[in-house]
Amino acid sequence: MNIHEYQAKELFASYGIPVPKGYAINDRNGIESALAKFGDNEAIVVKSQIHAGGRGKGTFTTGYKGGVKVCKTKEDAKAAAEAMLGNILVTHQTGAAGRKVNTLYFTEASKIQKEYYLAIVMDRSSSKPVIIASTEGGVDIETVAEHTPEKLVKVFINPSLGIRPHQARQVAFALGFKGDTQKQCIKLLTSLYKFFWENDCSQVEINPLITTPEGNLVALDAKVNFDDNALYRHEKIVALRDFNEEDSKEIEASKFSLSYIALDGNIACMVNGAGLAMSTMDIIKQHGGEPANFLDVGGGATEAQVTAAFNIILSDKNVKGILVNIFGGIMKCDIIANGVIAAARNVKISVPLVVRLEGTNVKEGKELLSGSGLPLVTADSLDDAASKIVKLVKSAA
């Protein structure tokens, strides 16, 4: 799960991690009172709050350029805020449709001496949290990793011991901090690790972490991701979820414990198992089609889930055909077939439907399908199924 920058910074502040003073608003009527909290000669940064990167270089569909603006006067800040709030921002990460800016964040403009990079991620290769830090902040860290890997320092943390003083010192020395700044860095790292661990984060990133001319450290940006599997034990974090940032079909799917991800193609798929679902997408593409979604109905889908799954994939207006691919393991094919038949009758499918069943009770399942009178096509193998649906969709077009 992702949260907004302003939410991440509020959480940081509660752990004693220094962030710039800031106020979030989600209503035009709140603009003036938020700006009144800043001094008259204070520069103010107006930041669009969406779950996508590249905000600064983004463009609004209104033609207004920049989802992040540094403003020298309150008048400028007000004008920028009015141009952003409620409008749709397109960045290189949002896709052409863009995202509506429902929240703005006003922060003080910090004086920057130097920019650094700091992150903690759960490293799957070592099965440990790793602190990643660099003197090259404010830029794309992947580029640093590729071209100047020597400028990245990585410190692996034993999950049972937590961060130890020498490890925090190692990072502070590597970043070249001295005196009080060094002490601040050690304190910040310890707090950041505590935040990361206690909240089941999968990633915490501060880019840039800055030093001010006075030698103080400030987290100028904050990006936090949480492990979805652990949300059950973090009520306060779950409350920060912003449904406006998620695809409505994906929200609906999560209500039925279906794993659904919307894609750009026109052939919907419904599969049991994540690996098989990915492979089904792959094979549709290899046959010249484009998958409309990833959908894993899981190992024990009920008729209600299969019906919900059909409703969700059909609510995507781009869908011109459906491929159902089930390898019945413990789940029996006849049960799946009944689910497909009942669901197909309930939701009235008007696009071509190809069903491939394999596994337990496959014979009974296929008989049910062919006896149902539904206009569906059965397939014997993955290849056969993909080739049939791609042909049907192309000939209907």
Next chain:
Amino acid sequence: MSILVNKNSRVIFQGITGKAGGFHASQCKAYGTNVVGGVTPGKGGEFFENTVPVFDTVAEAVNKEGANVSCIFVPPPFAADSILECIDAGIELVLCITEGIPVRDMAEVKNALIGSNTRLIGPNCPGVITPGALCKIGIMPGYIHRPGKIGIVSRSGTLTYEAVWQVTCEGLGQSTCVGIGGDPINGSAHLDIIKLFNEDPETEAIIMIGEIGGDNEEKAAAYIKDHVKKPVAAFIAGSTAPEGRRMGHAGAIVSGGKGTAEAKIAAFKAAGIAVARTPSHMAKALLDVYSPKK
């Protein structure tokens, strides 16, 4: 022989009195697996299906029944602790079927496994089956398997069944099939299982099924290149998945250009592994490089 499990495996099910645990314990028993007990705290002294004793703790099942393998069906908030209980009780092999365990819990478990006598497979995996020993421990459908000489290792459940079924339809069979699970942190990697298959005289050839995300497959490929003489075929799922989205399995995510299908396929080719272009050609890709002794 086979790897990991055989006729001598003495298996317990943690969570045997739950719906899923009970159903699959029953299925495994029917397949021929030597199920010697179950563990559900507070239900010690009861019997599962009138014959299988239920214990309060894993240690008790080890002491009284000589259990050496455990299959875990405990809900996600408690599953990591169930694995730790196995480590403490000295269980040799743990198969954790549970899906949805927090990654932080698994980081702690992984740390606890170091220096222990326990090997963990999973979590979020279908389990392990050795058809020749009639030993099935997990949720895979038994009937699609056939005793044979091909070892199969995979991160995915149903995609493994797909490979198994293709092998069976070719008139061949499997030595052992291992689902290592789709989570970012799991007990055993492809590499660990490949090493076992390489040393197993009953395994003549190997099918390895991977997914986008992580560098597990690349590590296995590097080892195969230097150490494995047996024919190997491989498939990677997710070549069409968009970057930054978690494709069902928490581990299946391409981030920052890392873990792409292209990179993994390139590593396979460099290691002399036969790469199946589509998921329906996994057995065929193997047969391109492997001539079974009839």
